[in-house]
Amino acid sequence: MxxxxxxxxxxxxxxxxxxxxxxxxxxxxxxxxxxxxxxxxxxxxxxxxxxxxxxxxxSKQQLVLALIAEVAVTAAETPDTGTLRGDLRAFLEVTAAGLAHPLAARIIPDLLAEAVRTPALAEALGTGLGEQRRERVAELLRRGIERGELPGDLNIELALDFTVAPLFWRQTLRGGTTDPGYLDELTEMVLHALRASPKGRA
CATH class of the missing domain: 1.10.10.60 (Homeodomain-like)
Known part of the structure; x- marks a missing residue:
């Protein structure tokens, strides 16, 4: 043998x-x-x-692309707490913590700037970190629709932009902080916006 x-x-x-x-x-x-x-x-x-x-x-490009792909899997994780409010609050907290990490706070702006000059890097950021995260958040929103917590005609693509953008703008572009009180208030504001479907009000 x-x-x-x-x-x-x-x-x-x-x-x-x-x-x-x-x-x-x-x-x-x-x-x-x-x-x-x-x-x-x-x-x-x-x-x-x-x-x-x-x-x-x-090459360093392949190394960095591999790192982005790996981080994307973890960054895309979203919990199922049983309620839309709980899911959304947990997602915002995890996202805020990730953006506030000392390394991420310095790396993300640099990679975004470099992506303008490096198509492969731009694609990795878009399809890796971007698309994987968006798909997981879309699952979160679809669960809310199935529970009856969101209108069935919700524009999911627009909702995804609205859900992620505030934190990215505040932490990555402005360098602001996000304490628990801010995350609570942001959760309520996002919930209110998502439930007020333009189609539903027409």
């Missing part, structure tokens, strides 16, 4: 190595920005060899 050999180190990317590279890449992005990011600096900060890094990600 034959036994399977574990591939040698060149063929294996151990979880702790991946985690170290991920942390190093985020820190480098926050400190120097995408334009000055170098694979050599990431490898040095992560404590790995350059061949180890390049075997997994041949």
């Amino acid at each position: 034959s036994t399977r050999r574990t591939p040698a180190g060149a063929a294996v990317m151990q979880p702790q190595v991946t985690a170290a590279i991920r942390a190093a890449a985020f820190t480098e992005l926050a400190e120097v920005g995408y334009g000055k990011l170098s694979m050599e600096a990431v490898a040095r900060r992560a404590g790995v060899s350059k061949p180890t890094l390049y075997r997994r990600w041949p």
